[in-house]
Amino acid sequence: MVPTNYYVILSAILFGLGVLAFIFKRNIITIFMSIELMLNAVNLAFVAFSQALGKLDGQVFVLFVIVVAAAEAAVGLGIIILIARSRQTLNVERVDLLKL
Amino acid sequence: MNSFLNANAELVITLVKIVLLLFIVLTVNAYLTWFERKVVAHMQSRWGPHRVGPHGLLQPLADGVKFLFKEDPTPAGVDKLVYYLAPLLALALALTSIALIPFGPEPIRLFGHDIYLGIAPPDLNIGILALFAVTALGVYGVALAGWASNSKYPLLGGLRSSAQMISYELALTMSVVGVLLMAGSFNLKKIIEAQAHHPEWGILGWNVWPQFLGFFCFFIAAVAETNRVPFDLPEAESELVAGFHTEYSSFKFAMFFIAEYTSMITVSCLCSILFFGGWLSPFPASWLFTHYLPSAILILFGLWVIWDGIRYETTFGRIILPGLGAAITALGAVFVLLPNVNEFIQGPFWLLSKIFVFLFVYVWMRGTLPRFRYDQLMAFGWKLLLPLSIVNVIVTSFVILAKMQWWGAK
Amino acid sequence: MxxxxxxxxxxxxxxxxxxxxxxxxxxxxxxxxxxxxxxxxxxxxxxxxxxxxxxxxxxxxxxxxxxxxxxxxxxxxxxxVEEHTSISKMAGAPGLLLVVALAGFVAATIARSTESVETTLQTGEIASTLGISNMIFKDFVYPFELTSFLILVAVLGATVLAQREKS
Structure with a gap:
């Protein structure tokens, strides 16, 4: 049996790495991916607590998070494609104008 | 050594099963190519392979040797890691998915252990979900191969395949929901058992009758998922040279090939299990004489092979073919003589014959149907298959609810 | 182990x-x-x-x-391949600080809650698909319906985004 703490610590590490990636990456797609990493880290904590507390709520939350992530990916990637079309770059530093 | 075997019996059994399944699947793959070429050839009034061995039966072996010894150049400018990873990924995932399929109802008792046919434990309660999970990852093999080749045609093939597989995966998953609702379980074994609810109905109890719409959507979506004709746009040779595997040669190309044929087998297994009763016999359970059908078919087929063999042109064929026929006949005779064995092979026999029929349908479609245009493919998936499979889910759940509500069924 | x-x-x-x-x-x-x-x-x-x-x-x-x-x-x-542009110092310093603060906060929380988590360990029921579906369709039915609405909105949004402007 693995102590729940281990899962939570792993989740925290993954979340921290997600934040780091979010800050240090310059490619907008990779930045978007680091958001997914953070969501995944949170999901792990949810499932771990769900098992520790003996309730299924946590797992249901994870399903909702996955649904939201899917919706977010659909819209977000649509926006990214538009940005790439109109500015010819994926670098967030170069996307700094509200209007072309 | 003995104590080690006893202590790790489960592990050893699983390892042996994996090796056996790998061997069987790869052999079947090889002969599937022979079968496909033969059938398509006969459909087009040709002979097909017939030079290597009698009836070209050694052709797969020759092909395999050719694949192994061909030069294997790595094109300049490829992304090395992904380029090598892609065929491995495709093959590994295709082989994993077939490991999740149960091939028979009863365990065989050997050396004091119950050995189930199939690698995954039969009580795997997310059975079909696990299968979908593995096949869902299969798209990476194709997409990454297209990208890593650093070449125009593969890239287009990879793009097409990822778009196609995402689109058809929805219809594929939705079309199964009806079956899951009827069985009340994700477990493949339970799904089959649910179709034997009325043992006297035989073929009429199978899911394909109430779920015909689901079967229609499932089979078409599954063909699209395996990138086969008429959905083989990722490798359309008239437009894209060879699609995603243009830059692959030698054994890496063979790996894609094996992966494609293995997923054909997986889809055939799934079709038979979900909609055609899996290992159930099409006859009512009380017709005991049908239990001799496997032996009868084997013996007749064996005799026909002998008859065909003694008239064959080459001496080699006149030796090999009757020998093969005699072996098949002997196998049939063994089943008749040993009632225990005969009972045991009923399940696997029916499952395998259903799989064979679906494989034939695959080849048949390849022989007859033209390829879709890309916009037709997308429109077909999104505007026809997906709505149809959703309608199927709604109707099925309504009928089940009505049964519970008004007829008091469980 | x-x-x-x-x-x-x-x-x-x-x-x-x-x-x-x-x-x-x-x-x-x-x-x-x-x-x-x-x-x-x-x-x-x-x-x-x-x-x-x-x-x-x-x-x-x-x-x-x-x-x-x-x-x-x-x-x-x-x-x-990702372009390397220098991180603006204005954003970089607070960002790093933020990561450190977050990590510290999470670590402190975990360290403090060690006891309470471990005591409730292993009291769980078996997480079955049946249990999850019961929860989704009974306890969480309104959130569930909301997510379907969310997906609908996302589909519409993606469609609108993907449409090319008519010239």
Whole structure:
């Protein structure tokens, strides 16, 4: 049996790495991916607590998070494609104008 | 050594099963190519392979040797890691998915252990979900191969395949929901058992009758998922040279090939299990004489092979073919003589014959149907298959609810 | 060390390596592959936790749909190796500070809550698909319907975004 703490610590590490990636990456797609990493880290904590507390709520939350992530990916990637079309770059530093 | 075997019996059994399944699947793959070429050839009034061995039966072996010894150049400018990873990924995932399929109802008792046919434990309660999970990852093999080749045609093939597989995966998953609702379980074994609810109905109890719409959507979506004709746009040779595997040669190309044929087998297994009763016999359970059908078919087929063999042109064929026929006949005779064995092979026999029929349908479609245009493919998936499979889910759940509500069924 | 602990450490190492690789890799496709590794490792951890349904959904939806979309977009836009632009100092310093603060906060919380988590360990029922579906369709039916609405909105949004403007 693995102590729940281990899962939570792993989740925290993954979340921290997600934040780091979010800050240090310059490619907008990779930045978007680091958001997914953070969501995944949170999901792990949810499932771990769900098992520790003996309730299924946590797992249901994870399903909702996955649904939201899917919706977010659909819209977000649509926006990214538009940005790439109109500015010819994926670098967030170069996307700094509200209007072309 | 003995104590080690006893202590790790489960592990050893699983390892042996994996090796056996790998061997069987790869052999079947090889002969599937022979079968496909033969059938398509006969459909087009040709002979097909017939030079290597009698009836070209050694052709797969020759092909395999050719694949192994061909030069294997790595094109300049490829992304090395992904380029090598892609065929491995495709093959590994295709082989994993077939490991999740149960091939028979009863365990065989050997050396004091119950050995189930199939690698995954039969009580795997997310059975079909696990299968979908593995096949869902299969798209990476194709997409990454297209990208890593650093070449125009593969890239287009990879793009097409990822778009196609995402689109058809929805219809594929939705079309199964009806079956899951009827069985009340994700477990493949339970799904089959649910179709034997009325043992006297035989073929009429199978899911394909109430779920015909689901079967229609499932089979078409599954063909699209395996990138086969008429959905083989990722490798359309008239437009894209060879699609995603243009830059692959030698054994890496063979790996894609094996992966494609293995997923054909997986889809055939799934079709038979979900909609055609899996290992159930099409006859009512009380017709005991049908239990001799496997032996009868084997013996007749064996005799026909002998008859065909003694008239064959080459001496080699006149030796090999009757020998093969005699072996098949002997196998049939063994089943008749040993009632225990005969009972045991009923399940696997029916499952395998259903799989064979679906494989034939695959080849048949390849022989007859033209390829879709890309916009037709997308429109077909999104505007026809997906709505149809959703309608199927709604109707099925309504009928089940009505049964519970008004007829008091469980 | 028990078998499950060994499996946990193997999967955890895989996940962390994948996450680090996501940061280190220069090409978006490699980053995406790293993220897929993380997701598969997490699915393994869910299996270890007895959440089979969530593990399967994780691979099917995250691995088989969302990440395929990412890879698809990367291929479509032909995204090359990441440009290296200097981080603006204004954003960099507070960002690093923020990470450190967050890590410290999380660590402190975990360290403090060690006892309470461990005492309730292993009292759980078996997480079955049946239980989850009961929860979704009974206790969480309104949130569930809301998510379907969310997906509808997302589909509409993606369609509108994808439409080319008529000239």
């Amino acid at each position: 028990t078998a499950s602990l060994a499996v946990f450490f193997a999967l955890a190492a895989l996940a962390v390596i994948g996450a680090v690789s996501l940061i280190v890799q220069k090409h978006p496709i490699h980053s995406a592959l790293s993220l897929i590794v993380v997701m598969i490792a997490l699915a393994g951890l869910y299996l270890l936790l007895g959440a089979e349904f969530v593990a399967a959904v994780q691979i099917i939806v995250y691995g088989g749909a969302i990440m395929v979309l990412f890879v698809f977009v990367i291929m479509l836009l032909n995204a090359g």
